[in-house]
Amino acid sequence: MDPDFTPLDAALGDDADGYLLDADGTDSTQRYLSGFDAPDPFVTCYTPDGIHLLVSGLEYGRARKAARADTVTRLSADDYRERVNELGRATGRGAVVADFLADHGVDRVAVPGRFPLGTADGLRESGVAVRVDESDAIAEIRAVKTAEEVEHVRRAQRANERAMAAAESLLESASVVDGVLHRDGDPLTSEAVRREIELTLVREGCALDESIVACGADAADPHDRGSGPLRADEPVVVDIFPRDTETRYHADMTRTFVKGTPTETLREWFDLTDEARKAALDAVGPGVTGGAVHDAACDVYEDAGLPTLRSDPDAETGFIHSTGHGVGLDVHELPRIAPDGSELEPGNVITIEPGLYDPDVGGVRIEDLVVVTEDGYENLTEYPVELVL
Amino acid sequence: MDPDFTPLDAALGDDADGYLLDADGTDSTQRYLSGFDAPDPFVTCYTPDGIHLLVSGLEYGRARKAARADTVTRLSADDYRERVNELGRATGRGAVVADFLADHGVDRVAVPGRFPLGTADGLRESGVAVRVDESDAIAEIRAVKTAEEVEHVRRAQRANERAMAAAESLLESASVVDGVLHRDGDPLTSEAVRREIELTLVREGCALDESIVACGADAADPHDRGSGPLRADEPVVVDIFPRDTETRYHADMTRTFVKGTPTETLREWFDLTDEARKAALDAVGPGVTGGAVHDAACDVYEDAGLPTLRSDPDAETGFIHSTGHGVGLDVHELPRIAPDGSELEPGNVITIEPGLYDPDVGGVRIEDLVVVTEDGYENLTEYPVELVL
Numbered sequence: 001m002d003p004d005f006t007p008l009d010a011a012l013g014d015d016a017d018g019y020l021l022d023a024d025g026t027d028s029t030q031r032y033l034s035g036f037d038a039p040d041p042f043v044t045c046y047t048p049d050g051i052h053l054l055v056s057g058l059e060y061g062r063a064r065k066a067a068r069a070d071t072v073t074r075l076s077a078d079d080y081r082e083r084v085n086e087l088g089r090a091t092g093r094g095a096v097v098a099d100f101l102a103d104h105g106v107d108r109v110a111v112p113g114r115f116p117l118g119t120a121d122g123l124r125e126s127g128v129a130v131r132v133d134e135s136d137a138i139a140e141i142r143a144v145k146t147a148e149e150v151e152h153v154r155r156a157q158r159a160n161e162r163a164m165a166a167a168e169s170l171l172e173s174a175s176v177v178d179g180v181l182h183r184d185g186d187p188l189t190s191e192a193v194r195r196e197i198e199l200t201l202v203r204e205g206c207a208l209d210e211s212i213v214a215c216g217a218d219a220a221d222p223h224d225r226g227s228g229p230l231r232a233d234e235p236v237v238v239d240i241f242p243r244d245t246e247t248r249y250h251a252d253m254t255r256t257f258v259k260g261t262p263t264e265t266l267r268e269w270f271d272l273t274d275e276a277r278k279a280a281l282d283a284v285g286p287g288v289t290g291g292a293v294h295d296a297a298c299d300v301y302e303d304a305g306l307p308t309l310r311s312d313p314d315a316e317t318g319f320i321h322s323t324g325h326g327v328g329l330d331v332h333e334l335p336r337i338a339p340d341g342s343e344l345e346p347g348n349v350i351t352i353e354p355g356l357y358d359p360d361v362g363g364v365r366i367e368d369l370v371v372v373t374e375d376g377y378e379n380l381t382e383y384p385v386e387l388v389l
Numbered sequence: 390m391d392p393d394f395t396p397l398d399a400a401l402g403d404d405a406d407g408y409l410l411d412a413d414g415t416d417s418t419q420r421y422l423s424g425f426d427a428p429d430p431f432v433t434c435y436t437p438d439g440i441h442l443l444v445s446g447l448e449y450g451r452a453r454k455a456a457r458a459d460t461v462t463r464l465s466a467d468d469y470r471e472r473v474n475e476l477g478r479a480t481g482r483g484a485v486v487a488d489f490l491a492d493h494g495v496d497r498v499a500v501p502g503r504f505p506l507g508t509a510d511g512l513r514e515s516g517v518a519v520r521v522d523e524s525d526a527i528a529e530i531r532a533v534k535t536a537e538e539v540e541h542v543r544r545a546q547r548a549n550e551r552a553m554a555a556a557e558s559l560l561e562s563a564s565v566v567d568g569v570l571h572r573d574g575d576p577l578t579s580e581a582v583r584r585e586i587e588l589t590l591v592r593e594g595c596a597l598d599e600s601i602v603a604c605g606a607d608a609a610d611p612h613d614r615g616s617g618p619l620r621a622d623e624p625v626v627v628d629i630f631p632r633d634t635e636t637r638y639h640a641d642m643t644r645t646f647v648k649g650t651p652t653e654t655l656r657e658w659f660d661l662t663d664e665a666r667k668a669a670l671d672a673v674g675p676g677v678t679g680g681a682v683h684d685a686a687c688d689v690y691e692d693a694g695l696p697t698l699r700s701d702p703d704a705e706t707g708f709i710h711s712t713g714h715g716v717g718l719d720v721h722e723l724p725r726i727a728p729d730g731s732e733l734e735p736g737n738v739i740t741i742e743p744g745l746y747d748p749d750v751g752g753v754r755i756e757d758l759v760v761v762t763e764d765g766y767e768n769l770t771e772y773p774v775e776l777v778l
Contacts, residue, residue, distance in 0.1 A: 118502025
């Protein structure tokens, strides 16, 4: 079932006739609107009459078969080259796109904030009015998933759980020599655990660019991927965010493990983070803002006397990120579960991932993936929350 | 060894004080200039004084450790939110970036053509002059690889060869039942061969978003990934373009196989394509244009009476793409081995990949990856060129 694109009519307002994209198929907004994937940039224009594509000759046949388009126009390589030679690369591209728009009766367009400036300047020089859509309408449409999209995410999360189980099993079965985890006589490294995660995901039909297996001080930096030998009695943060290669939808999950005995502080941090996770989940529901969900997590930490970005915007330890984000064709998309997060709607797929960080303690993060429903949420994550292996 | 960024001074000319990027770490130009990777957009500004980053609090610590930056500024989340609430998302971001630029004495910037329009419009409203760099200076710098970068590509191509061998072995060892390749009693599919390619690459430290294993009519579309059971006596185009997960550099290679007996036409096409490959390779060297290399391949096909885009810009069968492209942090980058391709330089890493396509015959493509040297080229590809398995 195609998404409902009619909200774009409102984004056009009374000063635009078309909603224009110029990006390759790795751009999720392009992929979502066009239903097409190509390695080089192509152009999609939504008008109230339909969806129109401008693609290179190389992509023309495939676009006519595979794209969501009502019309597909083949870009003339010679014409393009001539315009680029005459006007420069960016302006020349704009001139070619302006001709395509004119063929569809469009001379005023709304575009997403990340639309390429070169094409925009070229369009403007060709007399096309280009306005940034501050409402980010396609991102807003993407934030509410159809039932089919939720199933894509659920399938990716099932694969993700098998990868997490493979990682946990490696950590659990490791022997400990001088405080370092070992496997088959060699130190067990972040890299080796990531490799096992990747192999499991490929077998499950997923891919991923990277994952996080971070131990000790590495784990105290939320985006550190981790490297080198893993140590006993220290937290290992495992954060996996695969993409289903068929559907392109993502999943996302984090667990924190200790092989051996956690310090008392770490144990407290883990319990507190699980409490923050539950408090945030309890807050999730339609009509509740992402800000309120974030506040629920902050409350738990601040009540325990720990710093958050809410209590100290410059905090470098404690709860130093937002509580979550939307997940779909992008692993980070709307809605935000953060101070400025807007009201949730049924169909939003979001992470809830509170955490605590301090180089002297390490890091703890627990992340579930849930879908907002008519009366609350459904947790798409079926993986236990346990610290000690 | 860091690349030499001083050519950016020329791109600044006399009307810009800084070269500005606003993109996440998956943008190769951002990654190349900043030496940093982050999942959300951040800002990098090159000035003749150094490289300056503006990152979120979440990335600040890691950026100070890992980035190529001379200075790293932490974006204040509160300030950002305030500006966005006041001015809108795009304009607000522009205002925050304008403040950062002012701190570095920059009020006129050059940007790549794909710089986000929202930030650009916001900067312009804040009084910063923003000009598209039509010379695409960073892409030009990226096109000439250091010795270290060439080794990154070579390593990825070695992994690629093991993946190609795994694919070839699956095809070769298949049994044939009613014209369809079988393995362990089940039809052998494009999907199964791609899976084997992916598993091999993961073991080799590489990842890939997709690969092409296309048979028969699928293979007649150069960008069709292929699907379903593979057939005997028909061409199977295998095109693999992995990314080394550590270095992020790509490789690229294509071979065409037939399990069984090719038709006479297919055999001729294969021999002709290998001839076109050799003719294009013979043409490669410093000072030769990408256009001349492309012409060498076109000559072979046209002399044999087959259509090319050069002889007929609207051709839908025959040689319907360019001869090659640069490979590096992106799988498609400069230089172009195409009609508008400029002069090659030592250090360019390029593909040479002529091919022929017709839905009635299938497709044939043979692709090598080479580095331009002082006196010609070195072929980074050590995989045999053989059609019949």
